[in-house]
Structures are given as structure tokens and as C-alpha cells.
Amino acid sequence: MKHRRGIDLIGRESRYDILYLGPLMDPAHVTFDDIPEWHALGGHCAKCERTGxxxxxxxxxxxxERTYLGTLASRLRCLGCANKDGNKWILGKLPR
Incomplete structure (x- = not known):
């Protein structure tokens, strides 16, 4: 929400903060349909420890929507170091 003079009242950081919950357990048996709507999905690089x-x-x-996330883990590529090996799925909780 912006003030009429252009002042951002909420702040950009607080709107997009995602609470890190941890790695996705057993991605070989989890589909997109299995993850609740209020959870965010991300990747963790095994080489440079970057998360996105x-x-x-x-x-x-x-x-x-019925694709198992374990099959897509090999397609995760780090934007920092371009690593494709050993990257894992992570979960976060969206702000309410």
C-alpha cells in the first residue's frame, strides 16, 4: 500500500518474506498437488549453498500438476554457479 505522496507504508522486504521450513522430505513421492497453497517451493544448491x-x-x-518432484530435481540449476548436480527441493511458508 502506498501513501498518496509515494511513501511505501508496508515496505518491500516484509511483503515477500518467505519463512524457510526446510528440505522437502521424500520428493520422489510428492507432487505439486500434495503441497498446500500457502507453501513456497524452492531449490538449494549443493555446491555454493545458494537458495532460490x-x-x-x-x-x-x-x-x-501430478509430476513427482523427484523427477524434476535433476533439472534444478543454480543461478549463481550453474551447478546441476545434487540440488534439492526446499519448502517455505508464504506470509499471510
Whole structure:
């Protein structure tokens, strides 16, 4: 929400804070449909320890809502070091 003089009253950081919950347990048996709507989906790089959040709705639309996340783990690529080996899925909770 912005003030009429252009002052941001909420602040950009507080709107997009995602609470890290931890790694996704057993991604071989979890689909996009199994994850609640209020959870965010991201990736964790095994090489440089970078984490990044993905738009799970775009990914599920591209690969299908019933696709197992374990099959897509090999497609996770780190934007920092371009690593594709050993990257894992992580979960976060969206702000309410």
C-alpha cells in the first residue's frame, strides 16, 4: 500500500518474506498437488549453498500438476554457479 505522496507504508522486504521450513522430505513421492497453497517451493544448491524460490504455479503448468518432484530435481540449476548436480527441493511458508 502506498501513501498518496509515494511513501511505501508496508515496505518491500516484509511483503515477500518467505519463512524457510526446510528440505522437502521424500520428493520422489510428492507432487505439486500434495503441497498446500500457502507453501513456497524452492531449490538449494549443493555446491555454493545458494537458495532460490521458484514460481511453483508456472512449473506445475509446464510439467503437470501430478509430476513427482523427484523427477524434476535433476533439472534444478543454480543461478549463481550453474551447478546441476545434487540440488534439492526446499519448502517455505508464504506470509499471510
Amino acid at each position: 524460490w521458484v514460481n511453483r504455479w508456472e512449473v506445475s503448468q509446464k510439467w503437470g
